[in-house]
Amino acid sequence: MTMSTSTNSIKKLSSKNIVSPKGFKAAGLHCGLKHKKKDLALLVSEVPASVAGVFTTNAVQAAPLKVTKEVVYTTKKMQAMIVNSGNANACTGKQGLQDAQTMQTLAAEKLGIAANLVGVCSTGVIGEIMKMEPIIDGIQKLEPKDNLESAIDFAQAILTTDTVMKNTSYSTTVDGKEVIIAGVAKGSGMIEPNMATMLGFITTDAKIEADVLQATLADITNLTFNAITVDGDTSTNDTVVVLANGLAGNDTLTPEHPDWHHFYYTLKTVAEDLAKMIAKDGEGATKLIEVEVEGAISDEEARKIAKSVVGSPLVKTAVFGCDANWGRIIAAVGYSGAVVDPDKITIQIGGATMVENGEPVPFSEDELIQLLKMHEVKIYVSLGIGEGKGHAWGCDLTYDYVQINASYRS
Structure with missing residues (x-):
């Protein structure tokens, strides 16, 4: 399927998964936070990637957001994201922050990278202290791979009351090279901008600096993720993160780049796809x-x-x-x-x-x-x-x- 604008065509990929862009791997498994379903996930880039993020506007913000914001706004590079479902690690005080930092450190040690290159996301019940033993054990068992099965494991492990996985991916052309942008999200209830009870992870092999990516994501979020609502509630954990590792080999993208509109429209289409999937999968929704x-x-x-x-x-x-x-x-x-x-x-x-x-x-x-x-x-x-x-x-x-x-x- 090809979608056209007056300036460019982008191609929707049949393999809709988060590891479609070059240099990304993923994993997901059941560690024990939930009764049976997968509840721990890891997303990894081969190299440190430029990162951008948008977060909940709720004044009460979960501990993982504080950790991830530090990576996004200070380090401005991210190489991995550790995610759990089943517990939001929100309203959990000093212990909650310590637990989020422990997740960050353990994931970094597992991958042999600096801790300030690892983001943390949690989703689930608010106000319960995280059970760290299954998390600690689960991180050691995570083995990220770049295949469809591993991408599906990741997509399943981030879900809460969702009834379906939410994946999408597109390719476009920048400097004559194929650039792929892929996304995965969770979100079903407490969906109200700005933003929703949602986690969104977008990967791309495009080369772009963090500050430009941040401004672009903020603009696109207003047109997509901030244009959905299910029930009027705003959560404590809402996060959308974009990782751009540059492995496509294009020249650095800026708004002045001749192919900028290719990249912008493709990223917007990925975000809009995910936003509509979240709205469609609202808790109990039929339409x-x-x-x-x-x-x-x-x-x-x-x-x-x-x-x-x-x-x-x-x-x-x-x-x-x-x-x-x-x-x-x-x-x-x-x-x-x-x-x-x-x-x-x-x-x-x-x-x-x-x-x-x-x-x-x-x-x-x-x-x-x-x-x-x-x-x-x-x-x-x-x-x-x-x-x-x-x-x-x-x-x-x-x-x-x-x-x-x-x-x-x-």
Whole structure:
């Protein structure tokens, strides 16, 4: 499958795994934090890679974030990431920080690299002290490899309430050389920018300096990971990290590079894929909801409206119940805080117009019910007051969401 822009084509790879770029290896296994499922993972680059990261805006931040931020913002190089699921190591005080640092040190010793080249991520239950014995034993057993099986082991080991793995990869051309960008993520509940209860790991063999990569990731995050919502909660552990090891052999990428748009669009596509997979796999979800907004006074205003609509519990439950209640949509537009003119608003669901220039339009209830029964439901809103455009993604709100979260610790 080839996706084109006016300036470049990128190729979606059939082998969607985190070790697709040159020089990356991965591993995952069950160490004992969870009852049966894999719960410990390791991602490694052959050489120190330029690194960029974005993290939760929650004022309460887990110990692993403090360790990883130090690597991202101070070392600006990363060669490995050790990850566990089953315990978030959040709100665990001095012991939690010590445990995160122990994970960093043990992974570094295992690989024979400096500790300040190792990031740490944890996901799971908040407020429980980490069981370190299985972690210590598990790190020694991790054997990273560059094959599909090992990449799948990694993708499985980072999951919590997810129902599916989330992997994607694309290739593009920079300086006549193939550059691959791949991503893997977890996230299913407590998903609300900025950011979500999510972990995202993106690898590339492109050559790019850390500061440029950081600015690029921050920009792309606003268009992708910060445009999804499941339930309005923001977690303590949210992390997206990009590692770029330069083994593709291209000249150093900057916004002035003639092939910069190739790299930027490919990275954005990887991030958008992962974001949509997370939204679609929301806890108990049966449908992906996409909201497209046009005609706002700015792109930022359009994104604000799109997130307001897709995050509305009333909109989400209407989609779940196949209720063509456009009043809930226009209400969410109105309380978004963005500038709107009610007399210029147009609303469509699945291509069927329900409101045009602020006036109700007759529509077939049966037709709308069939559109709302689809696994992917698109809501379109036109403001008619500017050129701003924006998207957001989310999911329906179901009975299962309550059941899953009512028994998360049991």
